[in-house]
Amino acid sequence: MPTAIYPGTFDPITYGHIDIAVRASKVFKRVIAVVAVNQSKSPLFTPGERVDMAREALKDLPRIEVIGYSGLIVSCVKEYGASAIIRGLRAMSDFDYEFQMAYTNRNMLESAETVFFMPSAEYTYLNSTLVKQIARHGGDIGAFVPDVVKRRLLEKM
Amino acid sequence: MPTAIYPGTFDPITYGHIDIAVRASKVFKRVIAVVAVNQSKSPLFTPGERVDMAREALKDLPRIEVIGYSGLIVSCVKEYGASAIIRGLRAMSDFDYEFQMAYTNRNMLESAETVFFMPSAEYTYLNSTLVKQIARHGGDIGAFVPDVVKRRLLEKM
Amino acid sequence: MPTAIYPGTFDPITYGHIDIAVRASKVFKRVIAVVAVNQSKSPLFTPGERVDMAREALKDLPRIEVIGYSGLIVSCVKEYGASAIIRGLRAMSDFDYEFQMAYTNRNMLESAETVFFMPSAEYTYLNSTLVKQIARHGGDIGAFVPDVVKRRLLEKM
Amino acid sequence: MPTAIYPGTFDPITYGHIDIAVRASKVFKRVIAVVAVNQSKSPLFTPGERVDMAREALKDLPRIEVIGYSGLIVSCVKEYGASAIIRGLRAMSDFDYEFQMAYTNRNMLESAETVFFMPSAEYTYLNSTLVKQIARHGGDIGAFVPDVVKRRLLEKM
Amino acid sequence: MPTAIYPGTFDPITYGHIDIAVRASKVFKRVIAVVAVNQSKSPLFTPGERVDMAREALKDLPRIEVIGYSGLIVSCVKEYGASAIIRGLRAMSDFDYEFQMAYTNRNMLESAETVFFMPSAEYTYLNSTLVKQIARHGGDIGAFVPDVVKRRLLEKM
Amino acid sequence: MPTAIYPGTFDPITYGHIDIAVRASKVFKRVIAVVAVNQSKSPLFTPGERVDMAREALKDLPRIEVIGYSGLIVSCVKEYGASAIIRGLRAMSDFDYEFQMAYTNRNMLESAETVFFMPSAEYTYLNSTLVKQIARHGGDIGAFVPDVVKRRLLEKM
Numbered sequence: 001m002p003t004a005i006y007p008g009t010f011d012p013i014t015y016g017h018i019d020i021a022v023r024a025s026k027v028f029k030r031v032i033a034v035v036a037v038n039q040s041k042s043p044l045f046t047p048g049e050r051v052d053m054a055r056e057a058l059k060d061l062p063r064i065e066v067i068g069y070s071g072l073i074v075s076c077v078k079e080y081g082a083s084a085i086i087r088g089l090r091a092m093s094d095f096d097y098e099f100q101m102a103y104t105n106r107n108m109l110e111s112a113e114t115v116f117f118m119p120s121a122e123y124t125y126l127n128s129t130l131v132k133q134i135a136r137h138g139g140d141i142g143a144f145v146p147d148v149v150k151r152r153l154l155e156k157m
Numbered sequence: 158m159p160t161a162i163y164p165g166t167f168d169p170i171t172y173g174h175i176d177i178a179v180r181a182s183k184v185f186k187r188v189i190a191v192v193a194v195n196q197s198k199s200p201l202f203t204p205g206e207r208v209d210m211a212r213e214a215l216k217d218l219p220r221i222e223v224i225g226y227s228g229l230i231v232s233c234v235k236e237y238g239a240s241a242i243i244r245g246l247r248a249m250s251d252f253d254y255e256f257q258m259a260y261t262n263r264n265m266l267e268s269a270e271t272v273f274f275m276p277s278a279e280y281t282y283l284n285s286t287l288v289k290q291i292a293r294h295g296g297d298i299g300a301f302v303p304d305v306v307k308r309r310l311l312e313k314m
Numbered sequence: 315m316p317t318a319i320y321p322g323t324f325d326p327i328t329y330g331h332i333d334i335a336v337r338a339s340k341v342f343k344r345v346i347a348v349v350a351v352n353q354s355k356s357p358l359f360t361p362g363e364r365v366d367m368a369r370e371a372l373k374d375l376p377r378i379e380v381i382g383y384s385g386l387i388v389s390c391v392k393e394y395g396a397s398a399i400i401r402g403l404r405a406m407s408d409f410d411y412e413f414q415m416a417y418t419n420r421n422m423l424e425s426a427e428t429v430f431f432m433p434s435a436e437y438t439y440l441n442s443t444l445v446k447q448i449a450r451h452g453g454d455i456g457a458f459v460p461d462v463v464k465r466r467l468l469e470k471m
Numbered sequence: 472m473p474t475a476i477y478p479g480t481f482d483p484i485t486y487g488h489i490d491i492a493v494r495a496s497k498v499f500k501r502v503i504a505v506v507a508v509n510q511s512k513s514p515l516f517t518p519g520e521r522v523d524m525a526r527e528a529l530k531d532l533p534r535i536e537v538i539g540y541s542g543l544i545v546s547c548v549k550e551y552g553a554s555a556i557i558r559g560l561r562a563m564s565d566f567d568y569e570f571q572m573a574y575t576n577r578n579m580l581e582s583a584e585t586v587f588f589m590p591s592a593e594y595t596y597l598n599s600t601l602v603k604q605i606a607r608h609g610g611d612i613g614a615f616v617p618d619v620v621k622r623r624l625l626e627k628m
Numbered sequence: 629m630p631t632a633i634y635p636g637t638f639d640p641i642t643y644g645h646i647d648i649a650v651r652a653s654k655v656f657k658r659v660i661a662v663v664a665v666n667q668s669k670s671p672l673f674t675p676g677e678r679v680d681m682a683r684e685a686l687k688d689l690p691r692i693e694v695i696g697y698s699g700l701i702v703s704c705v706k707e708y709g710a711s712a713i714i715r716g717l718r719a720m721s722d723f724d725y726e727f728q729m730a731y732t733n734r735n736m737l738e739s740a741e742t743v744f745f746m747p748s749a750e751y752t753y754l755n756s757t758l759v760k761q762i763a764r765h766g767g768d769i770g771a772f773v774p775d776v777v778k779r780r781l782l783e784k785m
Numbered sequence: 786m787p788t789a790i791y792p793g794t795f796d797p798i799t800y801g802h803i804d805i806a807v808r809a810s811k812v813f814k815r816v817i818a819v820v821a822v823n824q825s826k827s828p829l830f831t832p833g834e835r836v837d838m839a840r841e842a843l844k845d846l847p848r849i850e851v852i853g854y855s856g857l858i859v860s861c862v863k864e865y866g867a868s869a870i871i872r873g874l875r876a877m878s879d880f881d882y883e884f885q886m887a888y889t890n891r892n893m894l895e896s897a898e899t900v901f902f903m904p905s906a907e908y909t910y911l912n913s914t915l916v917k918q919i920a921r922h923g924g925d926i927g928a929f930v931p932d933v934v935k936r937r938l939l940e941k942m
Contacts, residue, residue, distance in 0.1 A: 002473070002498060023584050027473060027555050072765040084498050089560075089587060094253070096722065102589055103753035108767055113494050116560060116587035118573050121435045125260035137229040139265055159316070159341060180427050184316060184398050241341050246403075246430060251724070259432050270337050273403060273430035275416055278906045282731035294700040296736055386922040408567065410879070417910035422924055439574035451543040453579055565881065592749045596888035608857040610893055630787070630812060651898050655787060655869050712812050717874075717901060730903050741808050744874060744901035746887050 004028040004115075006086040007073045010035050011043035012149045013054045014131055016123035020088035023117045025063040032080055033058065037070035044132060044156060056148040074109040082112060089116040090124050161185040161272075163243040164230045167192050168200040169306045170211045171288055173280035177245040180274045182220040189237055190215065194227035201289055201313060213305040231266040239269060246273040247281050318342040318429075320400040321387045324349050325357040326463045327368045328445055330437035334402035337431045339377040346394055347372065351384035358446055358470060370462040388423040396426060403430040404438050475499040475586075477557040478544045481506050482514035483620045484525045485602055487594035491559035494588045496534040503551060504529065508541035515603060515627060527619040545580040553583060560587040561595050632656040632743075634714040635701045638663050639671035640777045641682045642759055644751035648716035651745045653691040660708055661686065665698035672760060672784060684776040702737040710740060717744040718752050789813040789900070791871040792858050795820050796828035797934045798839045799916055801908035805873035808902045810848040817865055818843065822855035829917055829941060841933040859894040867897055874901040875909050 004024055010017060010033070017033075024031045033054055037047045045053070047068045054066040069076045077085060085105060087098055102114035119126075131144045135153045142150060161181055167174060167190070174190075182188045190211055194204045202210070204225045211223040226233045234242060242262060244255055259271035276283075288301045292310045299307060318338055324331060324347070331347075338345045349364045357364065361382045368380040383390045391399060399419060401412055416428035433440075445458045449467045456464060475495055481488060481504070488504075495502045506521045514521065518539045525537040540547045548556060556576060558569055573585035590597075602615045606624045613621060632652055638645060638661070645661075652659045663678045671678065675696045682694040697704045705713060713733060715726055730742035747754075759772045763781045770778060789809055795802060795818070802818075809816045818839055822832045830838070832853045839851040854861045862870060870890060872883055887899035904911075916929045920938045927935060 026582070027584055027586065072762070072767050074767070075765075090253075095566075096718075099589065100753040100755065100758055103592060104758050104762065106589075107771060108762070111497070113498055113588060115498065117584060118570065118577075121438055121574060124435055124438060125257040127257065130257055130261050134229070134261065134265070137232075139229050139231070143264060183425070184427055184429065247724075252409075256432065260435060263432075268340075270341055270431060272341065274427060275413065275420075278417060278909055281906055281909060282728040284728065287728055287732050291700070291732065291736070294703075296700050296702070300735060386919070386924050388924070389922075404567075410875075414910040414912065414915055418915050418919065421928060422919070439571040441571065444571055444575050448543070448575065448579070451546075453543050453545070457578060561881075592752055595749055595752065596885040598885065601885055601889050605857070605889065605893070608860075610857050610859070614892060654896070655898055655900065723880075727903065731906060734903075739811070741812055741902060743812065745898060746884065746891075749888060 002028050002084070003030040003032065003080055003082040004084040004086050005032050005034055005073065005077050005080060005082045005112075007034040007036050007069075007076070009038060009041060009043060009128070010050045010054050011045055011128050012050060012131070012145060012153065013057050014123075014126055014128055014145050014149070015143075016088065016119050016126040017054075018057055018146070019119045019123050020086065020117050021058060021064050022061065023119075024086045025061060028084065029063060031064045031086065032082070033064060033066045034073070034076055035066065035068045036073070037068060045152070049152065053149050053152060057146045072108070074105050074112070077109060077112045085112055085114045087114060087116050088119050090119060159185050159241065160187040160189065160237055160239040161241040161243050162189050162191055162230065162234050162237065162239045162269075164191040164193050164226075164233070166195060166198060166200060166285070167207045167211050168202055168285050169207060169288070169302060169310065170214050171280075171283055171285055171302050171306070172300075173245065173276050173283040174211075175214055175303070176276045176280050177243065177274050178215060178221050179218065180276075181243045182218060185241065185243075186220060188221045188243065189239070190221060190223045191230070191233055192223065192225045193230070194225060202309070206309065210306050210309060214303045229265070231262050231269070234266060234269045242269055242271045244271060244273050245276050247276060316342050316398070317344040317346065317394055317396040318398040318400050319346050319348055319387065319391050319394060319396045319426075321348040321350050321383075321390070323352060323355060323357060323442070324364045324368050325359055325442050326364060326445070326459060326467065327371050328437075328440055328442055328459050328463070329457075330402065330433050330440040331368075332371055332460070333433045333437050334400065334431050335372060335378050336375065337433075338400045339375060342398065343377060345378045345400065346396070347378060347380045348387070348390055349380065349382045350387070351382060359466070363466065367463050367466060371460045386422070388419050388426070391423060391426045399426055399428045401428060401430050402433050404433060473499050473555070474501040474503065474551055474553040475555040475557050476503050476505055476544065476548050476551060476553045476583075478505040478507050478540075478547070480509060480512060480514060480599070481521045481525050482512075482516055482599050483521060483602070483616060483624065484528050485594075485597055485599055485616050485620070486614075487559065487590050487597040488525075489528055489617070490590045490594050491557065491588050492529060492535050493532065494590075495557045496532060499555065499557075500534060502535045502557065503553070504535060504537045505544070505547055506537065506539045507544070508539060516623070520623065524620050524623060528617045543579070545576050545583070548580060548583045556583055556585045558585060558587050559590050561590060630656050630712070631658040631660065631708055631710040632712040632714050633660050633662055633701065633705050633708065633710045633740075635662040635664050635697075635704070637666060637669060637671060637756070638678045638682050639669075639673055639756050640678060640759070640773060640781065641685050642751075642754055642756055642773050642777070644716065644747050644754040645682075646685055646774070647747045647751050648714065648745050649686060649692050650689065651747075652714045653689060656712065657691060659692045659714065660710070661692060661694045662701070662704055663694065663696045664701070665696060673780070677780065681777050681780060685774045700736070702733050702740070705737060705740045713740055713742045715742060715744050716747050718747060787813050787869070788815040788817065788865055788867040789869040789871050790817050790819055790858065790862050790865065790867045790897075792819040792821050792854075792861070794823060794826060794828060794913070795835045795839050796830050796913050797835060797916070797930060797938065798842050799908075799911055799913055799930050799934070800928075801873065801904050801911040802839075803842055803931070804904045804908050805871065805902050806843060806849050807846065808904075809871045810846060813869065814848060816849045816871065817867070818849060818851045819858070819861055820851065820853045821858070822853060830937070834937065838934050838937060842931045857893070859890050859897070862894060862897045870897055870899045872899060872901050873904050875904060
């Protein structure tokens with residue numbers, strides 16, 4: 001019963017994240033999107049808000065769950081008995097960061113593999129930071145995030 | 158009468174920026190360097206100072222104007238009826254950021270194209286952040302910025 | 315009356331090439347797609363066939379012409395009085411090759427600038443070599459090339 | 472019962488390939504290493520030799536099989552009912568080629584995902600071409616390939 | 629008597645830094661690891677602590693010294709009569725930053741060359757930031773840093 | 786008495802190669818440019834011609850010698866008691882190839898380090914293949930290669 005962890009900040013969740021989660025759920029029976037509570041970043045939304053939005057956005061996908069987690073990803077992987085850590089790999093990803101994280105996680109936990117999925121081409125250039133910038137300037141973000149996120153972003157601004 | 162927008166933080170303008178503006182003015186009738194007032198960065202110079210320095214540095218180039226702009230670049234493009242957004246593409250640019258911006262802008266405004274120009278090889282490794290660091294340590298920045306910028310930088314330090 | 319040269323092997327022309335030509339024609343009055351007769355590559359189609367297919371594929375676009383050219387691109391640029399050389403820049407382009415070509419061309423002809431356009435995201439991973447491989451294995455290439463090219467490719471195989 | 476296809480030229484199989492196959496077998500119940508019979512490359516070993524060496528090298532791994540296949544990878548994926556295509560992603564991979572292949576395959580077959588695994592750091596710079604070059608010059612290749620491959624390579628040279 | 633400067637933040641020193649210093653000392657008679665006092669970063673450890681840890685970690689290597697330095701690296705190079713500036717170059721380094729620094733330094737001081745060394749493959753993905761993150765979450769960092777650094781990091785957290 | 790090996794195909798030697806050799810000779814007492822006789826490439830010039838041109842081009846530099854060598858680079862390193870292998874690292878180098886070669890050489894010979902130097906910015910986009918292409922089309926190559934090479938290239942064409 002292969003389980004996969006899909007960690008991220010999800011500040012907020014975008015169609016790009018959802019695309020990766022759906023693709024992962026074609027390969028894994030159970031995909032757990034893990035909203036990381038990372039103290040060194042300063043997200044726009046609280047962990048609770050980020051979990052809520054991700055749950056709402058993914059609620060129709062039976063194989064995908066959403067949790068919040070504070071701590072090392074490898075601890076979360078062990079706790080849930082996962083065999084894989086999911087990452088989306090866009091054409092111009094920050095490969096360095098991705099590979100560092102993956103090797104560091106492997107170094108701490110040999111039993112789980114980091115596996116990379118490619119998003120749809122249309123989401124290759126989508127990320128949360130850009131979405132927030134556009135929302136801040138009053139641009140339309142309907143093509144980038146689900147309605148629940150759009151509504152919450154407008155409330156924040 | 159093709160007009161092009163050349164957006165940037167210009168904090169401060171360097172010979173690298175000027176090089177790109179001049180190249181763009183060989184292809185476009187009118188090039189408008191747009192000093193972006195971006196709230197999420199914390200520039201060394203005020204928007205007014207940045208516009209002043211850019212104007213002074215570009216004053217002998219009749220096809221190139223300088224304005225300050227607060228808001229989405231695509232709004233500026235529409236306001237000035239531009240058909241292109243100019244970006245300099247250095248060998249080791251932050252391609253990811255450049256491509257994200259370009260696709261996001263295209264997503265919001267189909268009528269304008271982002272076009273990339275290459276700087277002179279000698280400016281491939283020049284950027285404003287490095288210039289400020291060198292000035293801060295008392296190094297000579299005469300090879301990187303025009304006199305007006307050099308003088309203002311020394312005043313700031 | 316700014317003219318731009320869009321050089322390539324076009325062996326054969328794909329929707330990715332057409333996308334770039336159309337984008338360039340929004341910025342330039344006249345875009346000349348130049349089918350390069352490069353002796354060091356061994357194309358599948360003859361120069362004449364490549365010109366024919368490109369002409370057929372671009373025939374409804376009044377600002378875009380197609381010619382064959384044997385010789386240095388800079389000679390062609392001079393001959394047609396062009397101010398720009400167009401190149402498509404995909405996310406994972408062979409930047410090294412692109413920048414080398416661009417700097418070499420600049421070195422030989424200062425008056426023309428190489429300007430890079432981005433294709434639609436859906437064409438980011440499309441190239442002629444892959445199309446030919448798929449056709450060779452009997453795969454469907456209708457999403458990658460116009461009908462005229464599809465027909466000719468099937469004839470060749 | 473998730474099956475994954477691991478395609479490659481395997482000319483010859485190296486410890487890097489084996490490392491990826493083993494990692495994939497931690498996530499997938501059945502991993503089929505597919506020795507591609509690609510007409511456009513000119514491999515050192517015949518398809519039969521490459522299959523033999525791969526089988527010998529992987530014989531103690533019950534979840535991993537080896538087959539030869541001539542045709543499109545997506546046909547092979549369909550034939551074996553696989554849900555994933557495995558690729559190793561080294562730090563400096565030819566990302567362009569990898570992403571092109573993956574998007575092209577997705578375009579032809581939506582039901583299978585390409586998933587990327589990272590090799591052990593020690594195999595980051597290992598590939599078949601280098602191994603063949605070293606063998607050709609009489610260098611020791613014992614750290615790069617299993618004994619069966621070493622023996623066959625020496626016979627070829 | 630060729631001397632080389634090896635500048636860095638060393639916040640804190642890792643096995644990756646030590647690996648590069650040792651490799652440089654095979655080529656240069658004297659390698660001076662320079663703990664940069666850079667005002668624009670906010671390191672976890674004070675300059676004094678960073679120098680102490682680096683000295684302790686490198687104390688058995690007779691050709692390698694450690695100093696703290698506040699100011700431009702090129703001033704340090706001149707002061708010590710060095711002919712080279714050492715940098716480690718990992719597979720996915722921030723090449724842009726590295727090349728910018730190197731060209732800027734060359735621009736200010738022609739007499740010294742920046743030379744890049746490659747770390748052991750096992751340290752390709754190791755950096756100080758990751759080590760601090762893992763320590764913060766209570767992970768084991770014994771594989772990444774010497775005992776003296778591990779002890780100090782635990783004290784800080 | 787540190788000696789460094791500078792291997793390459795040098796088909797033909799360009800100002801970019803010369804620039805790297807000169808920089809290396811500021812750090813090393815003796816730099817030996819090694820014209821590799823590599824059977825798997827098909828160079829334009831014979832090994833003898835390549836050695837001749839390189840010798841002529843470097844004849845005024847007392848610390849730099851030129852030899853031809855057939856075999857593994859590490860054998861050459863051992864034969865000449867070198868402690869370093871020199872490589873030029875351009876902004877958009879084929880890093881993958883460079884790192885593979887360097888790790889493979891380290892794997893075969895621990896005692897020598899590969900050290901990378903950066904060329905002058907003006908030579909960032911220069912390589913032998915482009916020079917040959919330009920010469921083939923009758924372009925002027927005086928900015929890229931010394932007179933001796935220019936003359937020989939024209940004879941070949």
